[in-house]
Amino acid sequence: MKIALVTGANGFIGRHCLPLLLAKGYEVHAVSSRIASSKIGKIHWHQVDLLDPKQTSDLIVEVKPSHLLHLAWYAVPQKYWTSIDNLNWVQASLNLLQCFYMNKGRRVVIAGTCAEYDWRFGYCSEHITPFSPTTLYGSCKHSLQNILHIFSKQSGLSAAWGILFFLYGPYEHSDRLVPSVILSLLRDHPAQCTHGNQIRDLLYVEDVADAFVELLESDVSGAINIASGFPLTIKDVVYKIAEKMERKDLIQLGAIPAPPGEPPLLVANVSRLYNELGWHPRFTLDQGIDQTIAWWKDHIKQGG
Numbered sequence: 001m002k003i004a005l006v007t008g009a010n011g012f013i014g015r016h017c018l019p020l021l022l023a024k025g026y027e028v029h030a031v032s033s034r035i036a037s038s039k040i041g042k043i044h045w046h047q048v049d050l051l052d053p054k055q056t057s058d059l060i061v062e063v064k065p066s067h068l069l070h071l072a073w074y075a076v077p078q079k080y081w082t083s084i085d086n087l088n089w090v091q092a093s094l095n096l097l098q099c100f101y102m103n104k105g106r107r108v109v110i111a112g113t114c115a116e117y118d119w120r121f122g123y124c125s126e127h128i129t130p131f132s133p134t135t136l137y138g139s140c141k142h143s144l145q146n147i148l149h150i151f152s153k154q155s156g157l158s159a160a161w162g163i164l165f166f167l168y169g170p171y172e173h174s175d176r177l178v179p180s181v182i183l184s185l186l187r188d189h190p191a192q193c194t195h196g197n198q199i200r201d202l203l204y205v206e207d208v209a210d211a212f213v214e215l216l217e218s219d220v221s222g223a224i225n226i227a228s229g230f231p232l233t234i235k236d237v238v239y240k241i242a243e244k245m246e247r248k249d250l251i252q253l254g255a256i257p258a259p260p261g262e263p264p265l266l267v268a269n270v271s272r273l274y275n276e277l278g279w280h281p282r283f284t285l286d287q288g289i290d291q292t293i294a295w296w297k298d299h300i301k302q303g304g
Contacts, residue, residue: 060096093110201227
């Protein structure tokens, strides 16, 4: 039997992975530090603090997962770049990995970040672009990637590292770009943005979840970019939202400064994703934004 353990299961990506894993025949165990806000199918929920080694060990011994999808990390917007909690999550992740292996786990996939790359290169390829993180967040993630790579080679554990770029969709934190613009326009407030000339790589969250599940199902190993591979300027995304909501008049480009050190270009090479994993996105940008706007409208109606 395939038994999948998903950490961060109540989070932005994790909640979208659960029904996909069920559909592929897994017995799904979902881990969250808080009681789940929703129940999906036959999900086995576990309220566990992964920063507590004993709770983690007890969980793995109880569940004995064959597959591990590790998405949990400290992710408070802006704060996560420099938070000391990144160090705690390296320790927690290593403990989780060790417990998983010691209990005969077979396949692990962990979420990485484009912040591991040297952003001066702009176009990021797994086996070409240097990894040179400049933040504590990126450094901690990359340290974990290195350990996973060596450990999997030494132990024979099947492992992959999914490098996330930029994502959007339902349940995203309201302070992030796409939801902040949508919420401003829904409230008839100006949407204050930077100049918007930054070129980025956006992928709808349900596609991100689908890519992670396919990666977990596969035997593809090592680092692999999870992204669209299509460059877009931030202002094009912002104006697309405004056009759909018929409120282009409320967009204020250049109203706030761009963060210092922000790269002009950050796009993924998705050759491994498309060719080796055989995965392609199901949602276009238009479809993703339509669904995200609809979700936020419904969320507000329900008092969210």
